[in-house]
Amino acid sequence: MTLGSQIAWDDTVLPFQLDRCDIRGRVARLDGVLDQVLSKHDYPPQIEALVAEAALITALIGQTIKLRWKLSLQIRGSGAVRLIATDYYGPTDDGAPARIRAYAGYEADALTAGPAFDQIGEGYFAILIDQGEGTVPYQGITPLAGGSLSACAETYFAQSEQLPTRFALTFGRSQMPGAGEAWRAGGVMLQHMPKASPFVADAGGTGEGGLLQHADILDGEAGENWTRANMLLDTVEELELIGPTVQPTDLLVRLFHEEEPRVYDAQPVRFGCSCAPDRVRETLSIYSADDIAEMINDDGVLTADCQFCGAHYEFDPATLGAGVAGDAA
Structure with missing residues (x-):
């Protein structure tokens, strides 16, 4: 594999x-995308891992939808990690x-030595799709x-969309010969084409807490095909997922020929x-002059920082404030 073909597949779906x-x-x-996302913050390793996983899932899901604007993923929890x-x-x-883009909100003092996912606690997983104005x-x-x-x-797609879905992901810091350490992430997403009745969800499932899983949605030949494809995906190795020496097309042939x-x-x-600046102004336009006055710092200006970048x-x-327009200082 040449360096050119490696670069061609960096930051692609x-x-x-x-x-x-x-x-x-x-x-x-x-690759570079994940480095940029994480370099905007000084996250502890557990938070970096959660943000990397969320960003990779978002890239995989986002490419499956015909978007005119934006797909968002939100994970809210009761633990040390409040929001991804x-x-x-x-x-x-x-x-x-x-x-x-991606970021995490968390309480550093509440983090424990346990697995990254355990830092979230109880909560919910949400997908939001906004196709823009109108x-x-x-x-x-x-x-x-x-x-x-x-x-x-996977639970979200089974429960909310009745679409059996599987993710195989890996991510972490790696170092190529002669290069510095950098974040790399790779993954495969499988999804059965829509077939299930919308009433499947009403019957409850056999998963955790009565949630649906693929066996509750697919049966017969479709179920056998899904099981076979997942068994093939089970053979994937982390280095194949993350690259950079295995091209995605070669990986697909190896797994699913x-x-x-x-x-x-x-x-x-x-x-x-x-x-x-205009977006920040729009957000602040709902506040009264009194509310704005309470946000002013000691230098007499109002500051705002983007949590993402x-x-x-x-x-x-x-x-x-309400009814006022102008330019950023």
């Missing part, structure tokens, strides 16, 4: 379909990259279950944040 068994999927590689939030912005033009945002929520964010995402994989155009992904904004308080 490759869609594919297994024609023999009516299953679609995605292969994702996040990610946004995936669909490409604005054909051939343009999608953009992704549309009503969609939101689906399921309880946290399964011991990992990828398991929560008997299932007749068909690949489509890869989607490039970049780090990108939508924050801007760390951008710092300063405003003249006289230009803020």
Whole structure:
């Protein structure tokens, strides 16, 4: 494998379909994107792992949906980690990259030595889809279950969409010969094409807390095909997922050649944040002059920091609040 082919697959999501068994999927590689997401904050290792996993899941899910604007993933918990939030912005033009951002809100003093997922506690996993102006945002929520964010995402699709879904993910710091240490992440997502009755969810499932799992949705030949594809995915190795020496197309042939994989155009992904002075102003426009006065610092200005990218904004308080417009200081 040449360096050029390695770079070509960095920060991409490759869609594919297994024609023999009516299953679609995605292969994702996040390299520079993940480094940029995590470099905006000084997270402890457990928080880095959760944000990396959430960003990888978001890239895989986001590419499956025809987005005019944004897909968001939110995990809220009662433990030391209160919030993990990610946004995936669909490409604005054909051939343009999608953009992704992510951050975590947590209480550092409450972190323990346990697994990263255990730091979240009880809570919920949510996917929000906003197609932009003139549309009503969609939101689906399921309880946290399964011991990992990828398991929560699988439960979400089984319960909310009745779509059997499987994730195989790996992520962490790695170092190529002659290069510095950097974050790399890779994963495969499998998803059965829609077939289930919408009334399946009403009957309850055999998963944790009565949640649905794939055996509650698929039976007969479809169930056998799903089981076979998952058994093949079970053979994947972490180094194959994360790369960089195995191209995604070669990985699909290695795993699924008997299932007749068909690949489509890869989607490039970049780090990108939508924050801007005008957006901050719009957020602050709901506050009264008295509310704005309480937000002013000792220097007489109002400051705001983006939780995703760390951008710092300063405003003249006289230009803020309900019914007021102006420019950032």
